[in-house]
Amino acid sequence: MIPRVRAPELAQNYSWLNTDKPLSLKQLKGRVIILDFWTYCCINCLHILPNLKYLEQKYKDSLTIIGVHSAKFDNEKEIENIRQAILRYDIEHAVVVDRGFQIWQEYAVRAWPTLIIIDPEGYVIGQISGEGNRDTLDELIQKLIQQHHEKGTINFQEFSLILEKQRQPLITPLAFPGKVLATQAGLFIADSGHHRLIMSNFDGEILHLLGNAKSGLTDGSFSEAQFFAPQGMAFDAENQILYVADTENHALRRVDLKRQVVETIAGTGEQSRNIRPHGGAALETALNSPWDLVKVGHTLFIAMAGPHQIWEMDLETSIIKTYAGTGAEACIDGSLAESAFAQPSGISTDGQELYIADSEVSSIRSIGIVEPYQVRTVCGSGSLFGFGDVDGQGEDVRLQHCLGVEYVQNYLWVADTYNHKIKLVSPSGNCQTVLGDGTSGLQNGKGKNSRFFEPSGLSASASFLYIADTNNHAIRRVDLNTLEVTTLQFPGLCAPDVCIPPNL
Incomplete structure (x- = not known):
């Protein structure tokens, strides 16, 4: 016995x-x-x-x-x-x-x-x-x-x-915003904790509330639709369509701003258990925590955090499949088929390469989307336990669970989330702290005299960088010419059930 x-x-x-x-x-x-x-x-x-x-x-x-x-x-x-x-x-x-x-x-x-x-x-x-x-x-x-x-x-x-x-009830106008996207049409915010998306102009005036702020997977008008902790977004300016990584619904959604409707375009609503590379018709293929998106031509590239892979969806054929990553949680460079990632959570592009915030190995990775289609590590240790806060070059750099990356004029802005900093990385792998003093807090100011609290999303437009400052329930704006950090205000925006929303 x-x-x-x-x-x-x-x-x-x-x-x-x-x-x-x-x-x-x-x-x-x-x-x-x-x-x-x-x-x-x-x-x-x-x-x-x-x-x-x-x-x-x-x-x-x-x-x-x-x-x-x-x-x-x-x-x-x-x-x-x-x-x-x-x-x-x-x-x-x-x-x-x-x-x-x-x-x-x-x-x-x-x-x-x-x-x-x-x-x-x-x-x-x-x-x-x-x-x-x-x-x-x-x-x-x-x-x-x-x-x-x-x-x-x-x-x-x-x-x-x-x-x-x-x-500590969540009564702030924004709740744990995960990602932000600056476009010609305005600013889109993933108000993840309130299960909705917000569209504003750059002065903070609310243009649309997308979703009824109750978690669920429901298509329909902006006031009927439901999301579940949405994260990354990509925008098709020509057709006025916003694509959304609806993370906890394990789905991709399409927001048509002209028709003012939300539709599901990929995923079944159930989490996939298959971590081997695979694919199929988008609405018949289960997904696993899609976390961020970038659009290149007719292709959506997806940081699929759950199976540690990068996926692609052809928006013309509605076929979705693994693009890179074996499904192992690791940092392995080389061909698309041999490569491995570790909870990729941010994605950006210069049109030639995808840049990935590979959070669990605290590294920035790059993937070719033109020949020779190779995966490389731009900076960071590449180890699951190789993290810290060290500026420098290549593999000597230490980040701590980076969740966001944005390509701007031949440089990468990186949300070094658990270090409460924003860093600037060159494609050759030089990494320098630019914003934040490393202490969690909400403090405006210039450069390193500012403070953030687990920032996780970045997006640039004109000469401004916008930051989803997640645990501060705030969107921060950085003037890229002066490195002055301010906090955006959204007059009239309130938490669901706290006040009557603006009449949109």
Whole structure:
């Protein structure tokens, strides 16, 4: 008989979020417990959050989920940054901050995400790593409830918590804007936390609200349509069409500004589990967290963060397929077929090459879209754990989870997200900090006398650079001639359900 292993008690003296007091396994005896070992940069960790929410709502009288945040990046160790991630992803279970991987080591965890299942008597009965295990977990929980109900060792009662969103409601006009796009027609903002897009002029006057600010996958008029945490965008000025990476819907959407309608053009609404290179008819092909877009001719190139690949969609034939990346999470240069990426989250182009913010290897990559179609690393270590904040040349450069890149006049502007900085990179790989002093905050000023908080989207138009300053819930504007940073104001814009939106 295999000996049963009692679950190690959770540290009470660590920081806890989404609860007014630490939770102990002893106090939770009689309930099924799932420990979710996660780190908020990790796309796989984000993918299982909807499954956990489904389970905790289905079994609210008998299941408690506790997130154990074991940080990969230095920036993810900060309590306030974890709190912002909890708000951004609407996490509704308690989270303990696992200082120095102590809880991780006690439970012999080896990868993100890992789920540890503890029975109502306090014994570890299994662990599951990776994503896509909802049905397995559902069956296991049902079985545990039935067994312990028969033994009389289960305690059915609802369990309530004081959540961060109750303490800090998202009532800002913008909520965690992920990307911004400056075009001749105006400024488009992915108001990701409010599940909508905003179109304004460059003075902040609202022209259109796209989406009804409720998460969902619904086509129709601007007021009927629904998005789910949209991110990157691309604009077809000739036809007045905006293309949108509807990230958590695993879909691509088309916004027709002339007809004022939103249509789904790729994806099934379900997350793809296939990480091997493949493709097919766009509306029949499941996608996996499309994060950013760029349009070249009749082709949309897509930073597909979930399978660590770059995809392409032919807008004339509506065929979508992998363009580069094997699906392995790594930094491998060479041919399109041999190359590998690690959660690519930003994309831009000079017409000859695509430039990629490859976030999990904290590197800027380049991909040829004309012969010889090669992939190279422009700057950064190319290692999953080779991150930091070091300016310099090529592989000596250290970035920290960069999410945005914008090509402007033979240079790349880079949102070095977890360093709270904007850097300038030459195509030959020289990288220099230009904006931000490295401390998180909201501060206007010139050059390095400015502050940002996890900026993740960039777009340039005329002599201005626009920044989606995600955790500041703000759009910042930089005069590229003077490097003066200001914060855009949007008079009349408000959070959904807080005020009556402008009459558009």
